[in-house]
Amino acid sequence: VEGDDKKAGKRWTLEDFDIGKPLGRGKFGNVYLAREKRSKYVVALKVLFKNQLQQSQVEHQLRREIEIQSHLRHPNILRLYGYFYDQNRVYLILEYAPRGELYKELQRCKCFNEKRAATYIASLARALLYCHEKHVIHRDIKPENLLIGFKGELKIADFGWSVHTFSRRRTMCGTLDYLPPEMVENKEHDTAVDIWSLGVLCYEFLYGIPPFEAKKHSDTYRRIIKIDLKFPPTPVVSDAAKDLIRQILVKDSTQRLPLQKILEHPWIVQNDDPTGVYGQN
């Protein structure tokens, strides 16, 4: 976008935007379609209430996440163009993803065909490779944190990025389903946690449910620790896909298939379709 660099340093205010329809509710506030008046550029404006951020003690985490997110530039990572605040709210100026939330699409389709699943996994692997090269570990890769761009491409959109310690948020809420053993056991963890989540996502894209799902947290925990990985008879999934999932969902984080190897796996090579013409429905 022209003047993009000016954007980064510019002092934004609400008056710079025409506010459109609400896109939905985020955890700490709502998201609106918006258009920057001067450039007519369409964005998503995420409004966060300061008092809610204070109550949940996440303001410093938000600051760090904004710092990281605003420096990431990748087609499969949602852009953060800038932010501003007023008396009661913090506003994030974010890239608008026209085709909405992936988790809703997965619910609608029940599960994805192998081309679509492989195309999504390949784009996530490339985005994570980019992040890991910048020493950014995401740690929150799950369907709820993924949006779909204009051409159907996946965008990692959550602000749970951080380079360091265990994000407190996880202990506060959210599902265990995507956690690897070392996190469930609260051990040291590194970029291999994102690789694990990619395996969980691949399984969920193909079967419509995460691999270690259970009614009770304690059962999910047990299934993860044990790597209790079972493939249902339906929907029918190729052996190549199962082979990839088995090579990722490995307890020893150093033995998980590295991202570069995931991109070279036969199932990905044969099914990734970056033009996205075959994957949809």
Ligand SMILES: CC(C)NC(=O)[C@H]1CCC[C@H]1Nc1nc(Nc2ccc(C(=O)N(C)C3CCN(C)CC3)cc2)ncc1C(F)(F)F
């Ligand atoms: C990753 C994070 C955890 N998630 C979020 O932030 C969520 C919280 C609320 C919305 C979303 N945040 C964003 N959403 C979009 N695009 C978008 C979303 C929803 C629809 C949609 O299906 N409807 C409007 C439908 C249209 C049809 N009616 C019936 C229902 C709503 C269409 C486009 N772009 C950027 C963002 C972002 F991230 F920049 F804020």
